[in-house]
Amino acid sequence: MRILAYIGKRVASSVLVILLITLALFLIFFLLPTNPAQLSCGKPCTPEQLSRVSAFMGTDQPWYVQMWNYVAGIFAGRTFGSGGGAVVCSAPCLGYSFRLNESVSQLIADRFPVTASIAVGAAVLWLIIGVATGVWAALKRDTLVDRTLLGLSVVGVSAPSYLIGLLAVIAFALSAQIFPSGGYVNFSDDPVGWLYHLILPWLVLAVLSAAGYTRVTRTQMIGELSQDYIRTARSKGVPESVIVFKHALRNAMLPVMTMFGLDLGGLLGGAVLTEKVFSMQGLGALLLDSVTNLDLQVLVGATLFAAVLVIVANLIVDICYSLLDPRVAIGTRR
């Protein structure tokens, strides 16, 4: 029950945050020196045509009216135009893309599996790689192994992921042709193809992101291994492996989880670059397209969706955190 109340509170504050983000987006895009309707006007375009399209898309309204219509659409749905030629976007309407002739919710539903496949696979991989190497380095502290891993991790942290991604595409897809150079196939259509297309982005993202986790895990493990409770466990005759992997690791994972939550959120922002590098059509590509095409409704809708994901990811991490760490009463801000 307390968890429910807590989630309720978090959701309430998240709604506020999301409204603020919406406001910010509208403010920014109202400042754009462009009328999105112009791109849908056709060639050649007459002023009458332009005003007809603007009226249809609602871009002739002041920004607050547009924003209100947008927000209202989320709850009540909305209709563009009237009569037989009207386009209906039923609730929850996150907007409608006239460029893609698709409701934003549908676009997100189409694109999200791509982004999620990249993100989840890469995240799982890098968590495993990062934590494993971090623990290893901590156990081999100040040895050659430790120094090598640390050195590699600095390299990993320093390498811009998009550059490495591009190099990987050039090396493994274009020159060596081991992997496809990009694209995505549905898991349901072709599981092997799905895996085959995802391996390269996963590896690139995982290896680079793991570097940060190696460092944090190592520091945390060293810290935890010097804690008093480790000595207590030793005094009981608990085997060293249990001490490392059960006692110390469990505690060391706590800050790692916090970092993981933040990074999961960041993944979506980073998806813009990843998906460009690996020619995948996920949410990031959708966002990038929507900005370059001034598809305001898609931009707002997809951003809101991304923001919700970030918030949900953090909420999950917080809940997991309080499950893992009994000292943290749920809802205590860290």
Add this chain to the structure above:
Amino acid sequence: GCGANGNGANDANKAGVTGGMLTILTSATEMDLDPAKSQGLPITSNGNIFRRLTAWKITEGGETKVVPDLATTTGEPSDDGRTWTYTLKDGVKFEDGTPITSKDIKYGLERSFADSLTGGLSYHKTLLEGAQDYHGPFDGEELDSIETPDDKTIVFHLNAPFGDWPWVASLAGFTPVPQGKGPASGYGKKPVSSGPYRIESNEAGKQTVLVRNENWDKKTDSVRTAGPDKIVFKMSQDSSVAAQSIMQGTGEGRNAFSASTVPAAQLAQAQANPSYKKLLTTSSSGALSYLAINTEHVKNLKIRQAIEYAIDKKAYQTASGGTIAGDIASTLITPGIAGHVDYNLYEADPTGDVDKAKQLIKESGEAAPTLKLIATSDQAELASSIQTSLKRAGITVNIQTLNSDVYSDASTNDKGDYDLVISGWQPDFPSPYANISPLFDSTQIGNGNYNQARYNNPKVDALIKKATETINQTEAGKIWAETDKTIMADAPVVPLLYSKNTFIHGSNVTDFIIGQFPAYPDYTQVKLASKN
């Protein structure tokens, strides 16, 4: 035909086989195939799916002609050139086997007037009588200037004589849509086919698969060869990566071509390797690359003329990738289009005449200006090149690179907030009208239109009107040539290159033909040399 560099590919262009799977790699992320919204050329993606009243006949090295497609002729004009009549062929059918009627063509055209279906080529919208107040067929209204006296006949009433109407009738808007079948939204995912292929699947961001339309009758079609059994459009392909994989030729690369032109780097790479060079096909001089000077900002003619002289077109050519990227230009109407006459009002070395430019600036009585140049981010190198050459004459250029759509908005909106803009123009059909009018008619300023020089000369407007209304094409050609020179005398743009497009195709791809116009391969003729 193929340009100088593409000749090596010719032996591959022997007639291919029927069958096999052709892959087309495209950087597009989705394919919205709604004909009402399409700006596509009749010979590319749309061409294999839709038929229109007229079609383009592309021949290697020959002039591109307008030929009848669904109709029996390219159109019968009335004497005043304001009424055009077409009769449909017998035996033309939709993919479901129902015959195509004139009502279906009328319905397809009417759809393009719906507010939700804008964005396509809209030449017909300004020409058809009473079109301003028409909002599409979805509320039961009809457009009276299109008459369908019977199922075979369709008559168009224009508000002015228009000699190029047969070309207009080849554009996507004239695609038949089964009456009442194309809804106000969502039709573009899987429209009803009338051409040799129908859409099997269309997944945004991934691929669109075309398979044979069994109800298409080859006998009724004089342009489409329908070689492959299956055509797959692979979407969101980076053009460099696509070119690379076609060069490597493994997997689908052998049976594929890239819908994008070959980027400079891959062009250099392919030219350096004989076996890759064979895969290139270069167009003859095509679209005009130009630097538009905002005449509302740079009002002084002498300054504009100084710019004409100061530009180093040679450097621009180099920055575009060398001679393969195009020939140095001096006129507005490009070679390959009737009305093109070679002349150069600002005779100078290809690297420019800096002294002349400096002198003109002196004569202008103004200081050398500081100008703002906008370009897409892909054109950064080109912009830098222009910046460097104008610097020689003391003209300072500030560059703003923009994302392509932001750029196209910024360069075509009502504000005109720039002094210079790098641009290119490929006419929608091969007529001087489509070459000159969109760029220099004063009605084409702002609103997303392409008079980027914001050039407003009543004399030129009158010449354009006169040429447009001249039905006799030879007569018209002369007037267009005069218009060309008249405009250049005002120096609203600097013609830079008659750019050539180079495309790359897999070693098993043949009949990869680029006509004199447009500078794009004709998808409707491409075949595979062997079935796999």
Add this chain to the structure above:
Amino acid sequence: MKDATATATAQPVKPSAKPAGGRSGSGRSGSGRSKAGREAEKTRSRSPFLRPSILVGGGIVLLFVLLAVFAGPLSAITGNDPYAEHPETLGDTSAPVGFGGGISASHWFGVTPLRGVDLFSIVAYGARISLGIGLFSSIISLVIGVTLGLVAGYFPGLIDSLISRTMDVFFGFPFLIFAIALSAVVPTSFPRPLLLTLVLGFFGWPGIARLVRGQTLTLSQRNFAVASRVMGASPAHVLWHQILPNLMPLLIVNVTLSIPGRIGAEAGLSFLGVGMNPPTPSWGRSISDAVQWALVDPAYLLFPGGALFLLTFGFNLLGDGLSDAIDPRKGVRA
């Protein structure tokens, strides 16, 4: 992936391990242990700052600082600047002729394809942009982040919630999208480097604020802060004299580690085509231009890409070294 916001928060704060209330710690062993620490310090008489990571990292950073400062004279040695075209160095296909992209006595790193601009000059002048943007945006983030973090941590309640919610908004916002949108809105007359500095600075603060807030929460409960309050010191006095000095080492490390993220973000934006405008030399733009030339003219990618990596690496190494040198916990052995 890595963007400025993600990097700036890469150091999670461990939640206090001590349960609230009760007697805190054991004084006796505390004094015993710090005595041990003192002695340990004496035996390790070499300065903790003279460690290889700091020397090497600092050396690399210094090298680039020199390169940036003396970009003009260095390029002038060979009579080059990053704007002049050298068409004579290019072949028919507009690709540079000669080894390594046209490496010669007058073009140390070769020239760029298409226009034949001296690559060394581009890398040298590009260092100015990268370093400048990295440094100044960090300073902006630092000032905003520290101010808001201190205030949020010291004044719990309404002010804290307000600031924390704002941070959530920033964390939930796809930063790249925002930056792309902004670059479209802001007029050309606004200098691009300044814009990028402001954008990166403005988006980088929440990470720092979060860190500072957490630390302020704990530090303001520490006895030395309490002692100040007992003397009647104002919040300003406590924050400035007691809390800020104790945050300094953490901030130095954090800033050092966040600069490479910002340099990478600037390059990433340029890669997406919304970074520096030409002709201003920028590593990111060169990299994105060079990527498609990678198989034809690898040197074009190698030099700017290598410079970006090396500088990032230098900063990370330096930051790591500093944090090792400063953090006493890492110095205590298990």
Add this chain to the structure above:
Amino acid sequence: MSEPRAIVTVDGLSVSFDDREVTHGVSLKLYPGRITALVGESGSGKSVTAMALPRLDPSVATVRGHAYLDATAGDAAGSAGAAGSTGAAVDAGDSAAVDVTASDRAAAADRGDTRHDDIDLLAADAPLQRIRGEYIGTVFQEPSTAFNPVFTLGMQVAESLKYHQKGLTAAQRKQKVLAQLREVGLDDAERVWSSYPHQLSGGQLQRVMIAMAIINRPKVLIADEPTTALDVTTQKAILTLIARLAKELDLAVLLITHDMGVVWQAAQDMYVMHDGVIVEQGSVDRVFRNPADDYTRMLLAAVPRLRVVEHVAERVAERDSGEEGSGDARDAGDDGGARDAGGELSVLGDAKRIAVVQDVSVSYKSGTFAVEHISFDLAVGRTRALVGESGAGKTTIAKVISGQLAPTLGSVLIEGQDLAKAHGRRKRGILSHMGYVFQDSGSALNPRKTVAWSIAEPMSVQGGFSEAERRARVLELLDQVELPADVADRFPHQLSGGQRQRVGIARALSLNPSLLIADEPTSSLDVTVQRRVLDLLRRLQQEHGFACLFITHDLGIVQEVSDVITVLRHGRIVESGATDRVLNDPQAEYTRTLLDASPKIDL
């Protein structure tokens, strides 16, 4: 066997860090059923010596020497243990300090009759996992950090069994753990089983740790300062428990402590360590009565002793039988009469009242009152001691007086002004009359500021002092607290604990306060250092005549420093009165418990 056989024989144990030897040839013996105390000042090497036996010393330490464990002793020695615990103390020499070589020889002799199944604990191939937990149980000083915070206590105790008694099922393990928890006095064992460390008090945790240490019935129990973190009543209970277990289980206990009271109360034998060397050993009784070594003598002299009139207990009993049940109820009352009955007025006389606390109650956010109805006053030149168990509200009261907390009810007047109602300059004005000394001055000094800056901080906060004035005052204060002038430009970590405490006192005095609040100012210090700080405070009070509120839980100190005592329990005053009166004739039941629990050395 006339003399009981040692179960652990340590011989020439030296521990070094980075070639720096910190203990030098330590030898000692532990006997079944007996508690052996190891005492000495901080840093003398007690912990490293003890922890070397189960090899829990820091991994960077190098250990040399031998330590033998008689693995069979437990099985055979029921009677020997009993004999040991009742029999004569094992004394190496009844009269003199131990000659190291002599003890070496003794150890060597001992080794002569080591049986072949003796285990050398320090050998490289010693079966560490069996030694730890199975032969040697260990109890650590700080219960709150000695448990893994993320696992339940039940799991952590059961883990002890898991690796030593492998045949048990999970259910059997739980039964055993619950039984063991009950044995160490945790009656609600089920709740403890499923609790996390932070959910229990220090005393409870210490019991769990003892349960964990002995659940495998080891032969030896090492307890490193097991009660330092606990208050007196809990301390007493834990010591009693250890003593009981030693007897019942025939455990050999090595008890490390710095509290002579604890030694006196709990141990039979003792070793005194100084600078890594055993300087004296013998039976507790012998060493206390007749210390041979100078250092031992100094140590014993420094201990603040609670000297209670012999027959307190009898007197109290007499009175209680006369006035049934009146104790607590009356003392909780807050009228002057009651306090006067404690003889307060006679001590304070008409000395000027600096601070008057009037019926103060404080509640934290939770709503319940942390302290209630507190009234007392502080007078010039007099010290009031505030005593009570942990959590009684001592610090809360100090906070209220020093203006960190506003009282929820009631008021505090400092020199006639109400602090809670003052702000800004006026508040600073009032606070300038006050000095505050923290328990652990190490933490109260900003590690990034010089000593001079910290001492001068009150002057900076008050304003109106020039740089030179401040500097002069700093030097003057350092002189007063007997610190060399060069300390001024050092940083806190460059000082010893005692020196830091002096700096804290100097800072508190920098504005010549009329009131000094000292919250457990010496509890983090060694006895010898503590002695000097207490002397210093006393001298300074005589010189400056400030009023002092002295918070402590050590009744021995109270007797030395205070004029009046206020005893606090659960946020209420249970007794208040002149020091002598309260200590010799405690009225409240709770005061008696406190007195009873305080380790007393009555020779």
